[in-house]
Amino acid sequence: MDWQRLDRWLKGTRLWRLLLLGLAIFGLCALLPGCSTLDRLRLENFRVEAADVPQLVSPVVGEPKTFNYFLSDESSSSDVLGFMYEGLVTVDRTTSEIVPALAESWTISEDGLTITYVLKENLQWSDGAPLTVDDVVFTYNDIILNPEIPTDTIDILRIGAEGKLPEITKLDERRVQFKIPEPFAPFLRVTGIAILPKHALEESVRTKDSNGQPLYLSTWGTNTDPSEIVCNGPYVIKDFLPGERIVFKRNPHYWRQGEDGEPQPFIEEMVWPVVSSQDAEFVRFRSGESDIMAVTPDNFSLIKQDEEQGGYTVYNGGPTTTRLFLTFNLNKGSIGGEPVVDPIKSRWFNTLEFRQAVAYAIDRETMLNNIFKGLGEMQNSQIAPQSPYSAEPNLPSYDFNIVKAKELLLSAGFSYEGDRLVDAEGNRVRFTLQTNVGNEIREAAGAQIKQNLALIGITVDFQPIDFNKLITLIGDSLKWDAIVLGFGAGEEPNSSANLWLADGGLHFFNQQPQDRPPLPGREVYPWEQQISDLYVQAAQELDEAERKALYTETQELVQENLPFIHLVGQYSMSAVRDKIENVKYTALGGTLWNIYELKITQN
Incomplete structure (x- = not known):
């Protein structure tokens, strides 16, 4: 144990507040059948860890089966990986407008069959390696369009009755060209597909195991050391304990910056405790141990009536998607x-x-x-x-x-x-x-x-x-x-x-x-x-x-x-602590779609 850190905590008042809150939470958990003893112990663990840096805490029911983006087929993985990877474009969830992400601009030919993207300058992966057009070409040609890699993503690239696929070509160090065989209305939106790192994954794609399958198919499972997973999104995985928690930390090489040049995202860490049920998620939020909670019809009345006293806002985005x-x-x-x-x-x-x-x-x-x-x-x-x-x-x-x-x-x-x-x-x-x-x-x-x-x-x-x-x-x-x-x-x-x-x-x-x-x-x-x-x-x-x-x-x-x-x-509803600033809640994007510009204000 770090006794010096403990001594610093004891000299302040925050620890006492946490301990008192812990007793209240433990008592509340004891009254609810959906909150197990294990859930209560996890609450205590997160409380101590949360004292280090400001964190956004958002419990989840379920956990990912893989950290390999194109082998993921369930929502829990998709939610996690959505914070770790970006594509050439993204969508503003308040306007539904397609906006630049890794690409700074694009041009579409008059016949609509060629789209040329220009990448932003000086893009980097989370390990500091340059992110280039080679990564874009590798992601599409070597992974998504690779017949040896089964990924559902290929389906949204299929064009026409014959399911023809686009051709992706490197033009120069910053320009990449997509050619499609016939008109395809949603193609620009489709290129929001995540880009993966060639330097980290190329060998696994080209090397076969004893069964003749690419090693890529067993790469970046949930047993992988998080430090080995290379990302380009706002966050990387800091820690993952199955059945316990997923901890994200800010990607130090993420491309976005604030108005004054400060690195984004502003929130340094996110913690996603894995809980056994929505009851346990409810307990965490009511106790103050989490910052975001999906509001359900069952808990709406109780959550809504304590909105002002609890220091949070209940957002209603209208009918769910x-x-x-x-x-x-x-x-x-x-x-x-x-x-x-x-x-x-x-x-x-x-x-x-x-x-x-x-x-x-x-x-x-x-x-x-x-x-x-x-x-x-x-x-x-x-x-x-x-x-x-x-x-x-x-x-x-x-x-x-x-x-x-x-x-x-x-x-x-x-x-x-x-x-x-x-x-x-x-x-x-x-x-x-x-x-x-x-x-x-x-x-x-x-x-x-x-x-x-x-x-x-x-x-x-x-x-x-x-x-x-x-x-x-x-x-x-x-x-x-x-x-x-x-x-x-x-x-x-x-x-x-x-x-x-x-x-x-x-x-x-x-x-x-x-x-x-x-x-x-x-x-x-x-x-x-x-x-x-x-x-x-x-x-x-x-x-x-x-x-x-x-x-x-x-x-x-x-x-x-x-x-x-x-x-x-x-209805798409969520309760969010008022200490979280810049929330732009929508049914299409939820609370965290603009995670890069959210801030935590200290009470």
Whole structure:
């Protein structure tokens, strides 16, 4: 122990305040079942560490599986990596305007097929090495477009019906050129993809392991020494203890500067304690141990009433961009000769009338009032309402109607034995519904769906599981029945193209794994292929009215065929300590999208 540091602390008053606060927190934790003994111990650990430098503390439920940007496929990793890496451009989340990041400027040819970027001068990586055009070319050509590296990112670069890819060429030390084979409306926005360091990763890309795969595929896992991970974003990883915490520190070579030339970001460190549940996140915020908390309908009233006394502000950004939905596994394929879905269940899931009946049987109005406390809205589209391409409210919807649900089931050959639904072969209709444990909204929605479907004779085995296990089911084994999940949608629908392209990397309701040959028995429905084709056409269309018409058609097809049964979306809300300055909260960016200009004022 550093006894001199301890002596300095004891001579001040801050330690006493922390100790007294600790007793209060421990008592509050003891009263809440969601806050475990381990959570309480973590609170004490963070309190002592927080005494060194001003920190922004923001607990998270869940943690990353990798620190390798292009191998990450879950939101927890994406949130972390978003602070570590930047691309050529970024988006101002208050205006949705595309603005420079690593590039200082760009020019687009008259035919729209060539974009030339000029990098900022004197860019550096977090280890001090120069960041150059070579890094840009390496990121695109050697990683994203490398057929030996499975990354979903490639899907958003595919252009046209044939999925052609751009050509990236170095012109000189500061200029890089992108050539695309045909018009592609969202291409400028797409180049916000993170740039990775050639000098740190080139060898891992070119060197193969004993199985003939690039070493890159096992590089920068969560067991990597944080000092070895080279970044270009505002923060680098200082410390990571699985199940405990993620600590960021300011990237000393980040390119942004304040008005007076001071280095940005202004906040030196961020701490993300890993907590077991939203209850534990709530405890931390109420006790003063964290600075930011996502506000849910369950805690809104209590948080809002103490807003002034607690020294924080509750921001409401309006409808969330996240789409909350129920989806069934429509995959008829097999892996190793074994169907990924029980054939009996698969017949149910792939019957349109079955999916429509389930949609009618879910009481979304009750869900909105009871689970969301009225703080949200019913969703009917895969495109966020903030997007100019959203077709809501002029889309088909499925209002609660048990009579209609039962009529659809009977018309599709199902029948009733007493109050139990059976199929035409006499099989009792029963399936497993999963979501990620710790997300109280999704857990409550799943529990209500179980109750609602019992009204039409369907037995649902509801099973919240660990988020990373859920991701593994979706992306690897493919063995799942039904899932309640959410995905983030932005202003540009093409950013979700890999979810809707028939062979997209995230087309999980009928997944074709990118690292496997075509699954025997997998079928793509005509409506499914039509949605895929429309996404391709919309990305090619430069006329905004025509683009909107194409995306409207995709939304209508999704609602008619229900690969997703859309549920309810809450308002995007967050509580932020008043000591955090320059907050520009939006539903699209949240609290930390402009982290580089946030400041902490000392009380």
